Amino acid sequence: MQKTRITGMSGYLKKVEKDLTEYWVNEQTNRLVEYAKEELEKMVTTHTFKNRTKNLEDSYAWGVYYKGELKESGFRAKSASKPAKFHGTNIWGNEEAVTFIQNGYTPPSNGWVVVWVAAAPYSVYLDPKSSYQSRSNHFFVISQRYDAIRQTFGEKAVTFSP
Numbered sequence: 001m002q003k004t005r006i007t008g009m010s011g012y013l014k015k016v017e018k019d020l021t022e023y024w025v026n027e028q029t030n031r032l033v034e035y036a037k038e039e040l041e042k043m044v045t046t047h048t049f050k051n052r053t054k055n056l057e058d059s060y061a062w063g064v065y066y067k068g069e070l071k072e073s074g075f076r077a078k079s080a081s082k083p084a085k086f087h088g089t090n091i092w093g094n095e096e097a098v099t100f101i102q103n104g105y106t107p108p109s110n111g112w113v114v115v116w117v118a119a120a121p122y123s124v125y126l127d128p129k130s131s132y133q134s135r136s137n138h139f140f141v142i143s144q145r146y147d148a149i150r151q152t153f154g155e156k157a158v159t160f161s162p
Contacts, residue, residue: 025066028112029064029066029071029072029112032064032112032114033064033071033072035114035152036062036063036064036074036114036116037062037074039062039116039148039149040060040061040062040074040076040116042148043060043116043118044057044060044076052084053080053082053083053084054079054080054081054093055080055083055084055091055092055093055120056084056093056118056120056122057076057079057093058075058076058078058079058080058092058093058094058097058120059076059091059093059094059096059097059117059118059119059120060075060076060093060097060116060117060118060119061073061074061075061076061097061098061100061101061116061117061119062074062101062114062115062116062117063101063105063113063114063115064112064113064114064115065107065112065113065114065115066111066112066113067109067110067111068106068107068108068109068110070101070102070107073101073102075094075097075098075101076093076094076097078093078094080092080093080094084120084122086120086121086122091120091121091122093119093120096119096120096121097117097119099119100117100119101115101117104119105117116149
């Protein structure tokens with residue numbers, strides 16, 4: 001039996017592996033982006049609170065992160081014509097959402113993370129019946145979607161307090 005040695009394949013195989021990994025990371029990221037958009041719309045259309053100034057809805061946002069890097073994000077189209085007042089401060093929902101997604105959240109550096117937020121600081125006061133109120137998280141306003149998200153992601157779905 002004659003042995004044949006192939007040289008120069010190592011670099012080629014590493015490139016193929018890198019290209020395949022990049023392709024599947026992009027595919028999975030795109031799937032999560034579409035899911036995040038759909039869930040955000042459901043969060044808006046199913047909420048039960050009265051949104052007098054529209055700033056709370058304007059503060060809804062989502063972000064998809066991979067290995068700690070923001071890959072894509074989205075926000076509600078601005079519909080508020082005046083700011084909300086919170087402890088004497090003017091709050092614009094869109095500004096709160098952008099600030100949170102771009103600077104207010106530090107994701108873990110491994111794998112994907114999908115984040116939804118109602119970034120208006122007064123959102124924690126709007127769901128007095130929430131079972132989450134006794135916990136130390138701020139997921140109240142979008143908590144009605146938590147069960148659906150949890151069903152999709154299982155134990156990997158968690159709440160956090162920014």
